[in-house]
Amino acid sequence: MLRFLTCGSVDDGKSTLIGRMLYDSKMIFDDQLAAAESESNKYGTTGEKIDMALLVDGLQSEREQGITIDVAYRFFATESRKFIIADTPGHEQYTRNMVTGASTADVAIILIDARKGILTQTRRHSFIVNLLGIEHVIVAINKMDLVDFSQEVYEKIKADYNALADELGIKNRYFIPLSALDGDNVVNKSQHTPWYEEKPLLELLDTMDISKEIKEEDFRFPVQYVNRPNLNFRGFCGTIAAGSVAVGDDITVLPSGKTTKVKSIINAGDITETDREATCKEAYAPMAVTITTTDEVDISRGDMLVHTASLPRVSNALKVMLVWMDEKPMQIGKNYDIKRATSVVNGSFEHINYKIDVNTYKREQLKELGLNDIASCKMVLTRPIAADPYASNRLTGSFIVVDRMTNNTVGAGMIVDVAARESDKAENAIKEYTAAEKALNRYIRENFPEWGCRGV
Ligand SMILES: Nc1nc2c(ncn2[C@@H]2O[C@H](COP(=O)(O)OP(=O)(O)OP(=O)(O)O)[C@@H](O)[C@H]2O)c(=O)[nH]1
Numbered sequence: 195m196l197r198f199l200t201c202g203s204v205d206d207g208k209s210t211l212i213g214r215m216l217y218d219s220k221m222i223f224d225d226q227l228a229a230a231e232s233e234s235n236k237y238g239t240t241g242e243k244i245d246m247a248l249l250v251d252g253l254q255s256e257r258e259q260g261i262t263i264d265v266a267y268r269f270f271a272t273e274s275r276k277f278i279i280a281d282t283p284g285h286e287q288y289t290r291n292m293v294t295g296a297s298t299a300d301v302a303i304i305l306i307d308a309r310k311g312i313l314t315q316t317r318r319h320s321f322i323v324n325l326l327g328i329e330h331v332i333v334a335i336n337k338m339d340l341v342d343f344s345q346e347v348y349e350k351i352k353a354d355y356n357a358l359a360d361e362l363g364i365k366n367r368y369f370i371p372l373s374a375l376d377g378d379n380v381v382n383k384s385q386h387t388p389w390y391e392e393k394p395l396l397e398l399l400d401t402m403d404i405s406k407e408i409k410e411e412d413f414r415f416p417v418q419y420v421n422r423p424n425l426n427f428r429g430f431c432g433t434i435a436a437g438s439v440a441v442g443d444d445i446t447v448l449p450s451g452k453t454t455k456v457k458s459i460i461n462a463g464d465i466t467e468t469d470r471e472a473t474c475k476e477a478y479a480p481m482a483v484t485i486t487t488t489d490e491v492d493i494s495r496g497d498m499l500v501h502t503a504s505l506p507r508v509s510n511a512l513k514v515m516l517v518w519m520d521e522k523p524m525q526i527g528k529n530y531d532i533k534r535a536t537s538v539v540n541g542s543f544e545h546i547n548y549k550i551d552v553n554t555y556k557r558e559q560l561k562e563l564g565l566n567d568i569a570s571c572k573m574v575l576t577r578p579i580a581a582d583p584y585a586s587n588r589l590t591g592s593f594i595v596v597d598r599m600t601n602n603t604v605g606a607g608m609i610v611d612v613a614a615r616e617s618d619k620a621e622n623a624i625k626e627y628t629a630a631e632k633a634l635n636r637y638i639r640e641n642f643p644e645w646g647c648r649g650v
Contacts, residue, residue: 196402197299332395355367413439416496418536432482443501508578514570517605518563518564
């Protein structure tokens with residue numbers, strides 16, 4: 195299974211490319227094709243040719259209805275792989291949709307119109323793709339037919355993008371010269387680009403290695419549900435977010451810090467009509483299991499079970515990267531519901547460290563966050579949670595922000611760093627002060643020592 199997302203500016207040819215892939219991989223039914231053919235004559239923008247974009251028209255009309263989180267998913271398969279495509283609208287205002295589409299993707303295809311080269315949108319999307327930890331970026335240089343399949347144009351865009359990707363630190367990049375409209379280098383290798391020696395797009399997607407480096411991950415089990423059918427049974431259900439667990443392991447319940455041992459692990463998949471008591475000795479991510487413990491410790495929904503030997507930090511003060519998704523600006527100090535894995539905790543943003551200009555990658559100081567803004571903030575919760583940075587675990591390191599009055603999702607974020615609220619030192623590490631704030635602090639400490647002002 196490979197999940198990818200397509201992004202690019204308006205009219206770069208995303209829909210045409212997806213349509214072409216579905217068509218050439220024979221995922222289009224004859225009646226859909228006939229409809230597209232007749233509509234191409236009426237509405238198409240491609241003259242005699244079938245307008246591939248019309249094949250994915252359903253997506254567009256969904257968009258026009260203005261669904262809140264506006265990502266359309268498409269499925270198709272080749273002999274070797276299943277694909278899920280998240281198609282996100284190219285319009286500048288849709289950062290939030292892109293974030294939603296990108297949060298589960300393995301690969302991002304960034305479309306660039308060969309005539310236009312790298313645009314602001316390319317920079318914006320590349321930034322978000324990198325922020326969300328997508329490790330593979332395919333740069334599809336489209337509409338090559340309109341630049342006479344010029345190798346020079348292709349090389350220039352490739353060099354420009356490499357410079358941008360170096361700046362961001364994107365590791366795995368692939369470049370393909372394409373014509374989505376005519377199908378050059380989409381499924382079949384193009385006759386027009388003899389100088390291009392790599393694979394066409396679909397073959398690349400079909401064969402690329404997306405397995406993550408296998409690393410020993412720490413066990414993380416957010417408890418989703420406490421199953422207590424009778425007095426003799428008490429099991430904790432959930433999906434293992436990372437690592438593995440075995441019967442007899444020493445575990446700690448967070449945030450309470452109580453310790454116990456794993457008594458049994460029940461994997462629903464093992465249970466049969468004849469053996470309702472089936473258990474397994476070991477389970478690992480991403481299995482959904484029920485765990486029972488040797489002691490009657492207090493565990494409830496939203497808690498996290500971890501190995502006692504590898505505890506995450508538990509804190510109510512977190513440095514986060516926040517993407518604001520609401521028309522109403524984010525208010526400093528306002529109470530929001532913070533949903534992370536299976537827990538919901540009340541919290542607020544105490545300070546905006548800086549906002550990132552996603553076009554120039556520069557940091558800006560500001561006091562308010564508006565729609566689509568991305569900023570580093572300090573988040574304070576009313577009770578501590580066990581938290582891993584997003585870089586170590588996408589699931590336990592990410593959260594959404596919900597407005598408590600409207601119940602709308604107004605933001606999404608990633609945990610960057612975790613600190614103990616009590617410790618001034620750690621708190622300073624989380625909060626980033628401006629030069630002006632530091633100067634003011636120094637002035638006060640030098641001139642008014644009797645105020646006992648603490649240094650920042
Ligand atoms: N000549 C040429 N035209 C193309 C190519 N790919 C797409 N187009 C045309 O470019 C226009 C925009 O293509 P779309 O696929 O609708 O673009 P999009 O990126 O999906 O646009 P939005 O959905 O509005 O974001 C259409 O007229 C396409 O026919 C290509 O490779 N060559």
